Amino acid sequence: MSALAAEVSIKAPASPSVVQALNAPGRESHGTASAAMSAAHRTLATWLQRCLREGAYRTHVKAVEALPLAIIERQLQEALEQGADDGVDDARRELLAELLQLEDLSSRLAARVGLDPERQRIYDTLVIAGLDALQHMAELGVEWTAQRASIDPLTGLPGRGALQRRLIAEHALLRRHGGSSTLMLIDLDRFKPINDLYGHLAGDRFLRAFASELRGVLRPYDGAFRYGGDEFIVLLPQTSLHDGASVLARLRERLATQPLLQTPRASIHAAFSAGCALLESSRSVVQTISDADRQLYAAKAGVSPQAAS
Numbered sequence: 001m002s003a004l005a006a007e008v009s010i011k012a013p014a015s016p017s018v019v020q021a022l023n024a025p026g027r028e029s030h031g032t033a034s035a036a037m038s039a040a041h042r043t044l045a046t047w048l049q050r051c052l053r054e055g056a057y058r059t060h061v062k063a064v065e066a067l068p069l070a071i072i073e074r075q076l077q078e079a080l081e082q083g084a085d086d087g088v089d090d091a092r093r094e095l096l097a098e099l100l101q102l103e104d105l106s107s108r109l110a111a112r113v114g115l116d117p118e119r120q121r122i123y124d125t126l127v128i129a130g131l132d133a134l135q136h137m138a139e140l141g142v143e144w145t146a147q148r149a150s151i152d153p154l155t156g157l158p159g160r161g162a163l164q165r166r167l168i169a170e171h172a173l174l175r176r177h178g179g180s181s182t183l184m185l186i187d188l189d190r191f192k193p194i195n196d197l198y199g200h201l202a203g204d205r206f207l208r209a210f211a212s213e214l215r216g217v218l219r220p221y222d223g224a225f226r227y228g229g230d231e232f233i234v235l236l237p238q239t240s241l242h243d244g245a246s247v248l249a250r251l252r253e254r255l256a257t258q259p260l261l262q263t264p265r266a267s268i269h270a271a272f273s274a275g276c277a278l279l280e281s282s283r284s285v286v287q288t289i290s291d292a293d294r295q296l297y298a299a300k301a302g303v304s305p306q307a308a309s
Helices: 031-055 069-080 086-111 117-150 160-177 192-198 200-216 241-257 285-301
Strands: 181-188 223-228 231-236 272-279
Touching: 031 069, 031 117, 069 086, 086 117, 160 181, 160 223, 160 231, 160 272, 160 285, 181 200, 181 241, 181 285, 192 200, 200 223, 200 231, 200 241, 231 241, 241 272, 272 285
Parallel strands: none
Antiparallel strands: 181 231, 181 272, 223 231
């Protein structure tokens, strides 16, 4: 086997860890998309390995198998069709251009016979280009994974990865400059019956509409995050619990004016329960989330915030 063949190394990138309090299993799953990305990487790697094996027998060179470009394109599309930002889309276009070059090289190689120098040059170029494409696909997978950790593809809100970074940064600011920020944990009431009665697609539309209404009551520098399933976290910098209560009141008023979901059978309005806690320099982020969670459960149980403290 040529020295080029010995360069092949396929390693799966490790996923980044997150703070334990923010890393509890969510209701949503990205398994299908992750499997599609892995399948695209595996398809390209398998094809390249076959090319390398054929190159090991230069005295009896066979025609290189055609690149399964359509299969790889479909797998990438399945993996990246939701929530891809401009950076990921640009990386995907660059990768597809490299794959088109590979397809052209394999066609040119198959058209030549014998062991002439030009055929060897095409083969070596194909191996180098294939290794580059394989590496770039791995990099695209890392970039895609990082993005999906930051942006929820269903609601368009930042997800747990972005929430972790924002809370750590906000807590650092409070330690330096003082003051407090309000953290609100919001849980939609009676969401499961929507999925059960009208289907999960209707439930998805309901969640997207709620996220849009939530953004509408916030200031530009406030933060709204999808925490998991039908739970959301809102961060209001440099505010009091009274300010947080005012935001929740505006959100309830906004939701009361029109239904979030209109079906042939019903007009569905949103209702929610919420827990609020102060993020301060003297209390950790994890403590603050725990306090908000305790207030949320008290609200769902009809207990006053004072009794839940």
